[in-house]
Every structure is written in structure tokens, then in C-alpha cells.
Amino acid sequence: MGKKISGNRVTADDVARVAGVSRSLVSRTFTKGASVSEKRRKLVLEAARKLGYEPNIAARVLAGKASNVVGILIGPLLNPFLADLLDKLSDRLRDEGFLPTLFKVSTEGDAKSILPFISQYNMVSTIVMGISPSARVSRMFASQSEMPIVLNLGVLRDVEAAIVTTDHFSGGMLAAQALLDRGAERPALVTREVETGIYEERAAGFRHVLDQAGVACTQLVVAEGSYEAGHAATLTLMDGAHGPDAVFFGNDMMALGGMDALRRDLGLAVPDDVAVVGYDDIPGAALGAYRISTIRQPVDKLAAKAVSVIVDFETTGAADLTTSLISPEFISRETT
Structure with missing residues (x-):
């Protein structure tokens, strides 16, 4: 019969006693890349399982030892x-x-x-x-x-x-081409105000395709990529006699806000009056109330x-x- 373990916390010494090995071997077993024979590794892991042992990874990391x-x-x-x-x-x-x-x-x-x-x-x-x-x-x-x-x-x-x-530049290109294929003549872009990076790359790809097609684009820059920002931006874009007939939003959250502004606040039909493309393919973009066309990022x-x-x-x-x-x-x- 194995020795009874006292106290609330199981230690590496406890595992070593039950497995019949040294404490250093227990430590090596739970260190990524360390050399341990398969036979002894199984002994240590079985003892750890029985005792409910969890290695103190944080202590090893702070001590400057190998970690995962x-x-x-x-x-x-x-x-x-x-x-x-x-x-x-x-x-x-x-x-x-x-x-x-x-x-x-x-x-x-x-x-x-x-x-x-x-x-x-x-x-x-x-x-x-x-x-x-x-x-x-x-x-x-x-x-x-x-x-x-x-x-x-x-x-x-x-x-x-x-x-x-x-490839966010290519994503912007895909959005532009989708709207042009649908016959967009007055496309608009709603993008986030950032130093550089993903939103500028998306916008650059979008503008590149439109420039190649000789189609002018209205661009509106917002402070944040939120639902509220997309909603407000859409109301601003449509405040005129010749608003856009298509809008590419820099992300799906803004597209959701834009959709509600178009349909609920302005009484417009999507896509008959205004086509919409988002970016990311978040779960909300596929919901029945929205069903937004979007650029899917390859998250996996x-x-x-x-x-x-x-x-x-x-x-x-x-x-x-x-x-x-x-x-x-x-x-x-x-x-x-």
C-alpha cells in the first residue's frame, strides 16, 4: 500500500515517492523537450494522475528553466x-x-x-x-x-x-469586385481611423480595383470599428440627393450598424437600393436578420x-x- 499523502497540495516529492523515482525525474517528465524514458514517464504520469498532481509551471518559468x-x-x-x-x-x-x-x-x-x-x-x-x-x-x-x-x-x-x-489588400479587392459585378456605380467605403495596418490595407485594395475600373469612390473614416460607428457613418453617407448605391464596411460590426441604418432609419432596401459588403465573417453576419455578404478571414x-x-x-x-x-x-x- 502506498504512503498516504498529507496536506492539501500534492507536490513533486509526493509523486516521486509513489512512482518510486527521483524528484528530478518528475521535474523532467513535466518539462517540454527533456529526456525521459517511456517506461519511467508512464510511471510518473500514472502517479500524478492518481494523486491529482499539477506541476507548478509558473515557478519553473520564473526560475528561468525550460517551459512550454x-x-x-x-x-x-x-x-x-x-x-x-x-x-x-x-x-x-x-x-x-x-x-x-x-x-x-x-x-x-x-x-x-x-x-x-x-x-x-x-x-x-x-x-x-x-x-x-x-x-x-x-x-x-x-x-x-x-x-x-x-x-x-x-x-x-x-x-x-x-x-x-x-492578405487584407486582396480582401479589399474581393469586396470591390463583388460590388462592381453587381453593377455598383457610386460605391462608398467606411474604414477605421488607424495609424496603418489592416484597415488601410483593406481600403487600398478596394480603391485599387475601383481605380482600375474608372469608378470613383466616396471614403468615410470613423474613429472606431463599432456598430455605432457604422450606423452613424451610413446616415452621413446617405444624407444627400445622390448617396452611394453600394457600401464596403471595414468590418462586419460596422456593416451590422449600417444595415440597420439603411433599412430601419432610412427605409431603403438592401441590396435593391444599396448593396453592402462587410469584412471578417463574424457569426452575426450570417444571422437571418442580416445575411451580410462579407470577406471571410481564414481564422483556422x-x-x-x-x-x-x-x-x-x-x-x-x-x-x-x-x-x-x-x-x-x-x-x-x-x-x-
Whole structure:
């Protein structure tokens, strides 16, 4: 009969006694990449399971020892797309044996203040996503990680990191072509006011296709990519004798607000009077009340690529600081 474990918290020493191995072997068993024979690993894992043991990963990280921790630095989750991407990314990391650790910030100042704290962790990689202004914050955090990844913040040419992003320029092109194919003559663009990055890339792709077709475009810049901003922008665009006959919104949240402004406030028919295209393909875009045509971001591919970069780094020891552009897809629904 095994020795009874006293106290509330099971320790590595307890697991070692039950498994009949040394404490250092228990530690190596729960250290990613450490050398342990399969026979002894099974002994330790079985003892840990019986005792309900959970390794103190944080203590190992702070002690500067090997860890499987991947830091994720993220801004406010105001757009449902970000929450979906974070969910898929976390699942992928766990499937590969990594421990995702979230650092949430609201402003560039917050990001600076958290740098000293993040640098205490011996993380495999740091992933930056959903933060604006993206370039400055990404540069700060790229210097704190052996394998920095900038996820879906656009093409940042002056950041030494692995850039994994949707091809937002191509996404804007797809939106423009969809509206032109429907016969749009007076298209408008509602985009978010940002330093650079994904919204400017989407807008640039949209304008490029229209310029090639010789079609003029009305552009309206809003302060934030919210439902309220899309609603207000649409009322402004339509306040005149010759409003647009098609609108491309920089994200689906703005498109939802625009749809309600067009139909509920202005009494217009979509798409007969005004066609609408959004961007992201959040769950709300497919709801029966909206059914918005949109540009779908490849969320599963984005998460898979980011994690594969970390796995390759762990395998080869070489940081691949290149840019991966993943193609989006136009989803046709009732608004075009």
C-alpha cells in the first residue's frame, strides 16, 4: 500500500515517492523537450494522475528553466472576430503541448508598462494580436522574444518577427469586385481611423480595383470599428440627393450598424437600393436578420500557421522571421 499523502497540495516529492523515482525525474517528465524514458514517464504520469498532481509551471518559468509557455499579447476584444481567433489559437497551442498565457492591454501605454513583467517569463514565443497602433507595439515586443509572432496585424515591414496575416489588400479587392459585378456605380467605403495596418490595407485594395475600373469612390473614416460607428457613418453617407448605391464596411460590426441604418432609419432596401459588403465573417453576419455578404478571414489557417511557426522553432532552433499571407474568401449572401 502506498504512503498516504498529507496536506492539501500534492507536490513533486509526493509523486516521486509513489512512482518510486527521483524528484528530478518528475521535474523532467513535466518539462517540454527533456529526456525521459517511456517506461519511467508512464510511471510518473500514472502517479500524478492518481494523486491529482499539477506541476507548478509558473515557478519553473520564473526560475528561468525550460517551459512550454507561449505569451499572447492582445488588445480589447471588441470585435467578435478577435475572440474567435484567440479561441482557435489557444486550442491549437494546447493541442501541441504549449500553455497559452494571456496579457491583455488597452493602450500603447499599457503595453509599455507590461514589458518588464513579460520579460520575467522564459517563454517559447510571444504572439502579438489585436493591438493598435500595431507597428510600434509589435516592435517593442519583438525584442522580448526569441520567436516573436505578429498575428493578423497586416504587413509590417520594419518589425523583426514572423508575420502571419490575412492578405487584407486582396480582401479589399474581393469586396470591390463583388460590388462592381453587381453593377455598383457610386460605391462608398467606411474604414477605421488607424495609424496603418489592416484597415488601410483593406481600403487600398478596394480603391485599387475601383481605380482600375474608372469608378470613383466616396471614403468615410470613423474613429472606431463599432456598430455605432457604422450606423452613424451610413446616415452621413446617405444624407444627400445622390448617396452611394453600394457600401464596403471595414468590418462586419460596422456593416451590422449600417444595415440597420439603411433599412430601419432610412427605409431603403438592401441590396435593391444599396448593396453592402462587410469584412471578417463574424457569426452575426450570417444571422437571418442580416445575411451580410462579407470577406471571410481564414481564422483556422491563421491559428494553424502561427502555431506551426512555433513548432518549427522548437524543432530546428531557428527563428523563421518571414511574412505569411493567407488568402481570404468572398462569401455571397443576401446583401449583394
